[in-house]
Amino acid sequence: MHIVISGGTGLVGKALSKKLRTLGHSVSILTRNRENKQNESNLQYVEWLSDTKPEQELGNVDAIINLAGASISKRWTKAHKKRMLNSRIKATQECIRIMQNLPERPNVFISASAMGYYGISRTDTFTEESAPANSNFLQEVSERWEKEAKPAEDMGIRTVYARFGLILDSKEGALPKMMLPYKLGAGGPIGSGEQWYSWVHREDVVHFLIHALEHSGMEGAYNVTAPNPERMRDFGKELSRVLRRPHWLPAPAFAVRMALGEMSVLILEGQKVIPEKTKQSGYQFYYENLDHALGSLLRKK
Template sequence: MKIAISGGTGFVGAALTDQFIKQNHHVYVLTRNPTGKPEKENVTYIEWMHDNGELPTLSGIDAFINLAGETINGRWTDEKKEKILSSRIHATREILKIIERMESKPKVLINASAIGYYGTSKSKTFDEHTSTSGDDFLAHVTAEWEKEAMKAEQNGVRVVRTRFGLILAKNEGALPRMTLPYKLYVGGPIGSGKQWYSWIHINDVVGMIDHALNDDSLEGAVNATSPHPVQMDDFGKILAKTLNRPHWLPLPAFVLQIGLGEMSTLILEGQKVVPRKALDHQYKFMYPTLSSALAAIFDN
């Protein structure tokens, strides 16, 4: 297969690229700066998002995976929030333009999204049948991003919207920051400790996207989360047990609110999300429970 990935040098994109290389697919990584990238067999770096509006020429692409967008990490100033939204919309529109120009269209567009689509709740359970999005900033961003991606259907392209949960890996994503207090023996519950963390191991993110590439019946929203979300206090206890560290020192909500501003809602609120569609389409999770996921991460 020939697979084009925007955001292919990032956390998820790099993991996908490595997996696709092992499967002998050819990966075309769309990047603003292709120079100086490490040479890999079956990987071609393609420059895109030119200031002059010039589009790259691609042909024979079987699938697009769109992961491009400004990181949500950091304080959400008005300027940062504008970049978070506009970068995602702009990148998706560029992909739509590329697809429009292609004589032979790709079979599928897998577009990143996030479980932030559902908004936050300590009591509700969300799955892909949840009909409405939340009313906060991230819910707005994901709803607009998904709406843009769905336009690929006008060119006969199957669209899968992968709503990522908290992605766990040893040296990437949020887990290293979550682990640090425990390594310093000061880990404990954050805020109320009752907020839900809908998490997923990075290998299952890769596996689920690979599954979506090959299952022609899978389309629309797909929650990329474990079937067993946990509340924050339980997450911390399992992490502490895995690291052989105590779970004892609470971090009050106001400390995060002062330090992170609006972004603190990601950590303090959360949502309970289950991957109903992945299970219905027979995806087999490698790490369905948090204890198995963390054991695998910290044994490596």
């Protein structure tokens, strides 16, 4: 297959592109600047979100995977919140425009979303069929993100919304930031510790996306979260055990809010998200339990 990826140089995109190529697929990565990016075997870089028309370079496309969006792991200033929303909206709108102008429309469009779609709760359990419990910035971004992808359905393209959990990776994303206090001997409970942490190993994200590509019956929203979320206090205890560092020094909620501002919602609040429809699709998680996931990422680090 010829697969087009936006956000192909990010945390998930890099690993996904590499895996697809090892499986024999051709990959085109949409990029704002292809300077110093060399085309390789089964890999090309195509400029977009500028004055270019990427559809003229892409040729026949079997699938588009939309992963583009500004990081949520930076402080949420007013300007960055605007970037977080606008980057996702513009990228998704451009994917739709490209599909409308390709010689033949792709078979499938997979667009990233986030478990933030459900709002926050310490008591509710959310599956793909759940309505949002409440509204906040991340919930509004996720809902708008999916809405902008919906025109693909109207074009007759099989459309999958991948609602990512908190992706675990040893070098990028939230996990290295969470590890730092433990490495300094100052790790411990964050806030109440009761908040849910619906995590997923990066390898499972990559394999789920390939699973969605290959299974033509899949469409609509899917939770890309491990089947066994953890409360933050238990996540921290497991992290301390794997790192062989103490878990003792509490970080009060007010201190986290002062340090991180509005972004603290990622740590102090959460939601228990279960991948019910994802498992029904036949996907089998490589990492269902946190001890296995953290062990694979950190024991040799």
